[in-house]
Amino acid sequence: MAVFSSLTPVFVAVLCVIIGFLFKNSQRRQTRSKQGRSDQTSKPWVDEDLQDDTEISSKHNEDDDWLDTTEEEDLRHIPYTPARYSATEMLERSEMFYSLMNLRRSVRFISPEPVPKEVIDNVIRTAGTAPSGAHTEPWTFVVVSDADVKHKIREIIEEEEEINYKQRMGDKWVQDLKKLRTNWVKEYLDVAPYLILVFKQTYGILPSGKKKTHYYNEISVSISCGILLAALQNVGLVTVTTTPLNCGPQLRLLLQRPANEKLLILLPVGYPASDAKVPDLKRKDLKDIMVTV
């Protein structure tokens, strides 16, 4: 008994070690499951406004042809008989449209001349004909002509751009600045008669108040912007495609857009200035962009 009780401290020590291990393990498990949860809801290293739903899409096992089948089932199907052109007409039309689009250039020198608002309306209507994942039409086009609002947009963007330029270019920036033709000064944001800010709706709100994820919203809205650029070019207006980095949240608040909308693209729109210049860029040849199988 004496030997037994003399061994008790050893037992207690061993038990302490075991309890210690068990406790440590359970703590770790909790930490890990917390991390798991936070991984799913946020990524602090991604600018929230630039986050897109690629990861959501990958978890998403729905139909890939952009129309929810259950939704489609409820819809009446109607015959579709569009215009049919002869082979010659097709070739002519395809050449004409290519020639027109090939003249499009990104233009930073925009005239302050007013542009008929009806034309802008039609251009936006045209952008709204784009396809979208499950026909969610996840786009909002904010058309700004108010001089004060344009100037505030310019201030927000130039402030961020100046930081970008200076951080990026460092000492070299000081030397090269005078030679550069573009810098953080974006005069066109004041001058262009219209700024079109294209927001992607990252989710929708169901009648029940619940969120409805808009899959492929970034791709859908970008496709819509492609059609918008074509529509602008078709009427002789110019723009430059910009993605104001880090400015999304501020611009969203300025324009009082809801939390589900994220700025994707900003397009200053107008006639080209009479002295507009563009860099002498070439486009790749067909053989460098197309592979035939």
Place this chain on the structure above:
Amino acid sequence: MAVFSSLTPVFVAVLCVIIGFLFKNSQRRQTRSKQGRSDQTSKPWVDEDLQDDTEISSKHNEDDDWLDTTEEEDLRHIPYTPARYSATEMLERSEMFYSLMNLRRSVRFISPEPVPKEVIDNVIRTAGTAPSGAHTEPWTFVVVSDADVKHKIREIIEEEEEINYKQRMGDKWVQDLKKLRTNWVKEYLDVAPYLILVFKQTYGILPSGKKKTHYYNEISVSISCGILLAALQNVGLVTVTTTPLNCGPQLRLLLQRPANEKLLILLPVGYPASDAKVPDLKRKDLKDIMVTV
């Protein structure tokens, strides 16, 4: 001593438990550090082919107007004097283009009739006029007309789609299958005279052999697809915008595209079938997509 030796089995048991815990812990630590490493280089929960460069972009402090300034500095600047239309002409042209684009629909019933290849060439040329981040033109259009390759594409896509459908719909799928008009069977992949597979080049290769990140490549290629859809509609051809989930890697290998190219969109292209039907969808009104400030 007898008592001590009678206690030895207890000690051995306790020691075994301790050693067991220590072993288990060290194993867990190894597993976790392995996971940690793989987290940095890949994200197993994201289909690699759907991963986009949003995170890279957010770290990227370059000029936001899609043209690298240092690159631009080296380029000659030339005057830009595009066509100028009167206000009346602009309005007419904008209305006509809207009417044409508004007739576009996603069509799953495509005629097997041949389509002149020159028209497809011009449509791809037109897509190649899109703007792109730093003028990288990060797109490859793979145009497939070979019947065997089309069929292999169909097999790859249908296999994945069947899994998607069955996993998603479970028992309900069995009941509803007959009522559904779209399912994992994608006949148009065999029937359409052309399949256009649009790949985004996530990075380029510099002459030095180093990788050059293509910022905004997904947005750029999607914009290009918007212009491509407009060009198809302009010549009376139809398509349906699809993003084959989880099929990217297999299709990339089938078409022998390099590792920097990821499938973004697949478009089956042709004339509409004579009995083509489309769901009776409506588009949002202008007031629901445009905000004027």
